[in-house]
Amino acid sequence: MILLDIITFFGRLHPLIVHLPIGFLLLAVIFDLVSYFPKYQVLKSAVSFTLFAGFCSAVIACIFGYLLSLTGDYDTTLLRHHKNSGIGIALFSGILFLLTHPKVRLIIPVSSRIFSALSVCLLGLMSYSGHLGGNLTHGSDYLSLAELTKTKREKPVSAEQAFIFEDVVQPILEKRCSQCHQGGKLKGNLSVESLTSLKKGGKNGPAVVAGKLAESELFKRITLDPAHKEFMPSDGKTPLTKTETEIIRWWIEKAMATEGKKLAELKGNEIIKPQIASFLGLGGLVPNEKETEISQKINPAIPLTLDNNLVINLRNSGFEARVMLQKPVMLDITLPSNSGKKGSELRKLLSPLAKNIIWLNLSENGLTDNDFDFLKDCTNLEKLRVEKNPVSDAFSNYLSKMPHLEALNLNETKITESSLTQLRKLPSLKRIYTFGTSIKGPEDGVINLGSK
DSSP: OHHHHHHHHHHTTHHHHTHHHHHHHHHHHHHHHHTTSGGGGGGHHHHHHHHHHHHHHHHHHHHHHHHHHTTOOBOHHHHHHHHHHHHHHHHHHHHHHHHTSHHHHHHSOOOHHHHHHHHHHHHHHHHHHHHHHHHHHHOTTTTOHHHHHOOOOOOOSSSTTSBIIIIIIHHHHHHHTTTTEETTEEGGGOOOSSHHHHHHOBTTBOSOOTTOSTTOHHHHHHTSOTTSTTOSSOTTOOOOOHHHHHHHHHHHHTSTTOOSOBGGGSTTTTTTHHHHHHHTTOSTTOOOTTTTOOOTTSOTTSOSOOOHHHHHHHHHTTOEEEEEETTTTEEEEEOOTTOOOOHHHHHHHHGGGGGGEEEEEOOSSOOOGGGGGGGGGOTTOOEEEOTTSOOOGGGGGGGTTOTTOOEEEOTTSOOOTHHHHHHHTSTTOOEEEOTTSSOOOOTTSEEEOOOO
């Protein structure tokens, strides 16, 4: 088990290391081509060393790529082509390096123009291999011409007219599950791209079994305790909201995991109609009688109502906003990666909703400590994701007035051990995700603080 963890750890470094040969070899080709101009002829002498550096780093990238392939989470055909092209790059760059050596040139005389033509061919092979790598990571439609001509599905005018799978269930799966279960990357050999692939399932059985929740691996995984190792989505990613989970439950149990049918065509749709309307942004914040029953576990400090225009304005500004519960109004808000939004704009859009925000995802947006001052108003927050932002220990000061915070994702941030003492004082905090930080802890980067 320890050996497997070590292999997985080093394998995950492949996407980082692979940029080294790309940079070196691209630079070598550029040096070679521009050296034809008298002004840059001196760069010709740097081609040999740059090719050698590219060759060495390509070999290392191949080794780490092989370790990553051992996890078995990728499409085998696509993986084989990517692996072979990667090995080809290493061999090709090695041959080009040898051809720069004077003694080799005596045995195999190659003109400068032929050498340059071979260098351009290497560039083409790199582009091909990179494209395959992108498909493995992001799906087969990544950088596909089909995406440019793809017609976006029109939004239903009402919940009744929504196709239950195509307009509701599939978008939920694409948002929450596609990163690990679509295209070239298939964790557990499971794809969520179609109903057929869901019924086929993965190595643990069918993901969906019509009418049988207990046999549907998908539903079992999304309803586990988030601390469970088999909970999905994993690695600290935002879980399905209560509304999304109820939709999946009803679709499997009552709609018999069907596709190609509108909600109006399905029996008993009145029960799920409010949730679907809310998910599609069609029902506003119209209360649903079943969801307005406030249990004792729900934080009484959350406002019961909210101006719907604030949510609409947030969505129009590029945020994803889901209503988890109608009364009190509980919001799950996500800011898409690399949005370009900073402190003043975040404060303007989120502060009016602060008391209603329960789950908040601001990951991978280049946000610094000063951009988070609005968090002091988010006193009802339960789950917060700020991974892949350059936040430091100063960020933890904004969390001191969050008595309900249960999960905090700090993966790949600049947080250090000194913040842990303050974070441990939060009364409800159960899990801290610290993978890729300087904090020493479990190998998976998850610090479990237990029940409080």
